[in-house]
Amino acid sequence: MLDVGIVGAGPVGLCMAGLLLRRGLDVAVFEKRTSPGTQTRAIGIHPPALAVLESIGAAGPLIGSGVQIRGGTAYSAGRKVGSLDFGLPGAEYPFILSVPQTRTLAVLEDRVAALGSGVLRRGIEVLDSVPDGGGLLLRGRRADGAGPAAPFEARCRLLVAADGAHSGRRTALGVTPTLRSYPDHYLMGDFHDGTPYGTEAVLFLEAPGIVECFPLPGGIRRWVVRMGRPAAEPSAGFLAELIRERTGAVVEPAGNSMLSAFGVTSRLAPAMVHGRTILLGDAAHELSPIGGQGMNLGWLDAAALAPLLERMVQVERGRPDPTLHAELAELERVRLHAARKASRQAGINMALGRPMPPAVLRVRNAIVGRLVRRPAVAGFVARRFTMHQVD
Numbered sequence: 001m002l003d004v005g006i007v008g009a010g011p012v013g014l015c016m017a018g019l020l021l022r023r024g025l026d027v028a029v030f031e032k033r034t035s036p037g038t039q040t041r042a043i044g045i046h047p048p049a050l051a052v053l054e055s056i057g058a059a060g061p062l063i064g065s066g067v068q069i070r071g072g073t074a075y076s077a078g079r080k081v082g083s084l085d086f087g088l089p090g091a092e093y094p095f096i097l098s099v100p101q102t103r104t105l106a107v108l109e110d111r112v113a114a115l116g117s118g119v120l121r122r123g124i125e126v127l128d129s130v131p132d133g134g135g136l137l138l139r140g141r142r143a144d145g146a147g148p149a150a151p152f153e154a155r156c157r158l159l160v161a162a163d164g165a166h167s168g169r170r171t172a173l174g175v176t177p178t179l180r181s182y183p184d185h186y187l188m189g190d191f192h193d194g195t196p197y198g199t200e201a202v203l204f205l206e207a208p209g210i211v212e213c214f215p216l217p218g219g220i221r222r223w224v225v226r227m228g229r230p231a232a233e234p235s236a237g238f239l240a241e242l243i244r245e246r247t248g249a250v251v252e253p254a255g256n257s258m259l260s261a262f263g264v265t266s267r268l269a270p271a272m273v274h275g276r277t278i279l280l281g282d283a284a285h286e287l288s289p290i291g292g293q294g295m296n297l298g299w300l301d302a303a304a305l306a307p308l309l310e311r312m313v314q315v316e317r318g319r320p321d322p323t324l325h326a327e328l329a330e331l332e333r334v335r336l337h338a339a340r341k342a343s344r345q346a347g348i349n350m351a352l353g354r355p356m357p358p359a360v361l362r363v364r365n366a367i368v369g370r371l372v373r374r375p376a377v378a379g380f381v382a383r384r385f386t387m388h389q390v391d
C-alpha cells in the first residue's frame with residue numbers, strides 16, 4: 001500500500017510529491033494526461049514559494065531559466081504614477097521570478113523523478129476512491145492514448161487531491177466550494193518584447209481598463225488587457241490594437257506566441273482535510289489569476305502540510321499521536337485564512353484595474369503615486385505583492 005497517492009501532476013501535486021519523497025514516504029502521482037500540458041498559465045513565482053522549491057532542489061534550475069523581476073512601475077496617460085521595489089530588506093530572493101508554467105512543470109517532474117523513480121504515473125485517471133482495509137482503494141482507468149482504456153486500481157493510506165479547480169475528488173466528497181464570479185474578462189498574449197521596460201513589470205492604469213505586462217525568458221513579454229466582456233473574436237492583431245490604443249505601446253502580431261481569453265471565478269472549499277483525503281492547490285482554492293498567487297499559495301500549503309501528512313501516515317501505521325488532530329485543524333484554519341486573504345487581494349487588484357472616468361482616475365492615481373512614495377506604504381505593498389504577507 002502506498003503511503004500517499006496524489007491525484008494530479010499540476011505544479012501543486014508535483015511539489016507535494018517532492019516534499020513527501022524528501023521525507024521518505026512511499027508516494028505515487030496519478031495524472032490523466034499522457035504528456036505534460038502545454039498551457040502557459042502561471043508565470044510568477046514569489047520569494048516564499050522559492051524557499052519551498054529550494055527544499056526539493058527545484059529553485060536553482062528555475063532561477064537559472066527565469067527572469068528576475070525586481071520591481072514594477074505604473075504609468076497612466078503616458079505619465080509615471082509610481083514605482084515599487086520587490087527587493088525587501090534582507091530577502092533571500094529579492095525578486096519575483098518569471099517562468100512559463102510549462103518550464104516549471106518540467107523542472108518539478110525532473111525533481112520528482114530524481115527523488116523517486118516511477119513516482120509519476122501518466123495516463124491514469126482516478127475516478128473513485130473507497131475505504132478499504134485501513135486505507136483507500138483508488139479506481140480509475142489507464143489509457144496510453146493509443147489503445148482502449150484498461151481498469152486501474154491502487155491502494156494508499158492517504159490521498160492528496162491536487163486535481164485542479166474542477167476537482168472530481170472534491171465533488172465525490174460532496175464538498176461544495178463557495179463560488180464567486182467577477183465582471184472581469186481578460187485577453188492575454190505573449191509577444192516578442194520590443195519595449196524599453198527590460199525586466200520590469202509594468203502596469204498601465206488607463207480609463208478604459210488596466211493593461212499589465214511582464215517579462216518572460218527568451219525576449220518575450222506577456223500582456224494582459226482587462227475587458228468588460230469576453231472578446232468576440234480574440235486574435236493577436238486585436239490584442240495588439242487594444243494595447244496600442246490604451247498604452248501607445250507597439251507589439252507586433254507576428255511576434256505572438258500565445259493567446260488566451262479568460263473570465264474570472266474563485267472557488268474556496270470550506271475545508272481541506274476530509275478523513276483520509278486532503279484537498280490541495282486549486283482543488284482547495286481557485287483564485288483570480290490577477291495577482292498571480294494561486295500556484296504559489298498551493299505550494300505554501302503543501303510545505304505546511306507535508307510534516308503533518310508524514311505524521312498522519314505514522315498514525316495510520318499504528319503510532320499514536322495525541323496532538324496531531326488539533327495541529328491539523330489549526331493548520332487548516334491558517335491556510336484557509338491565507339486563501340481567503342489572497343482571494344480578497346486578487347479582488348482588490350481587479351477592482352483597481354476596472355474602467356474609470358478620466359477625472360476620477362487622475363485623482364486616484366495622484367493619491368496612489370503619493371502613497372507609494374512613502375517607504376512604509378511601499379514596503380507594505382511590496383510585501384503583499386511578493387506574498388511575504390499571506391497569512
Ligand SMILES: Cc1cc2nc3c(=O)[nH]c(=O)nc-3n(C[C@H](O)[C@H](O)[C@H](O)COP(=O)(O)OP(=O)(O)OC[C@H]3O[C@@H](n4cnc5c(N)ncnc54)[C@H](O)[C@@H]3O)c2cc1C
Pocket residue numbers: 007008009010011012013030031032033037040041042043044045124125126127162163164165168188260262280281282283287289291292293294295296297298
Ligand atoms: C491565465 C492564468 C494565469 C495564472 N498566473 C498565475 C501566476 O502567475 N502565479 C500563480 O501563482 N498562479 C497563477 N495562476 C493560477 C495557477 O495556474 C493555478 O493556481 C495552478 O495551476 C494550480 O495548480 P494545481 O496543481 O492545483 O492544479 P492544475 O494545474 O489544474 O493541475 C491539476 C492536474 O490534475 C490532473 N487531473 C485532474 N483530474 C484528474 C483525475 N481524475 N485523475 C488524474 N489526474 C487528474 C489534470 O490533468 C492536471 O494536470 C494562473 C492561472 C491562469 C488561468
